Amino acid sequence: MSQQQILIYRKLTKNNNQQFGVLLQKGKILNKKDIETEELKKLLKSQLVVLEELLRDFDEDQIKDNIESIISLLSHEHLHQGQLVVMLREAGIDLPERFKKSWNI
Numbered sequence: 001m002s003q004q005q006i007l008i009y010r011k012l013t014k015n016n017n018q019q020f021g022v023l024l025q026k027g028k029i030l031n032k033k034d035i036e037t038e039e040l041k042k043l044l045k046s047q048l049v050v051l052e053e054l055l056r057d058f059d060e061d062q063i064k065d066n067i068e069s070i071i072s073l074l075s076h077e078h079l080h081q082g083q084l085v086v087m088l089r090e091a092g093i094d095l096p097e098r099f100k101k102s103w104n105i
Contacts, residue, residue, distance in 0.1 A: 012054060012066050 035043070055070070063070070085103060088095055095105060 012069055 051073075058066070081099070081102070085095065085099060085105070088099075095103075099105070
């Protein structure tokens with residue numbers, strides 16, 4: 001997750017958890033390029049699971065109180081998916097089915 005996403009997660013959970021994020025590991029900041037691919041995949045998947053669990057447990061009042069942060073997080077991820085679609089198409093790589101379905105391509 002980007003630093004912005006980490007900040008949004010902290011805001012949604014009302015804490016200062018410095019351990020949540022791809023760039024912060026074992027108390028030090030790492031560049032994404034310095035993290036092994038398999039480790040990066042595990043980190044990203046675990047962060048998505050944590051975020052899904054957090055939002056699933058939100059009640060209506062929590063959704064209302066945090067709607068701007070939630071929309072910002074979703075918009076941020078949507079932007080990256082769009083960037084990935086463009087990069088894959090420019091490289092001549094067939095898009096994964098989930099992208100075709102999601103983007104109605």
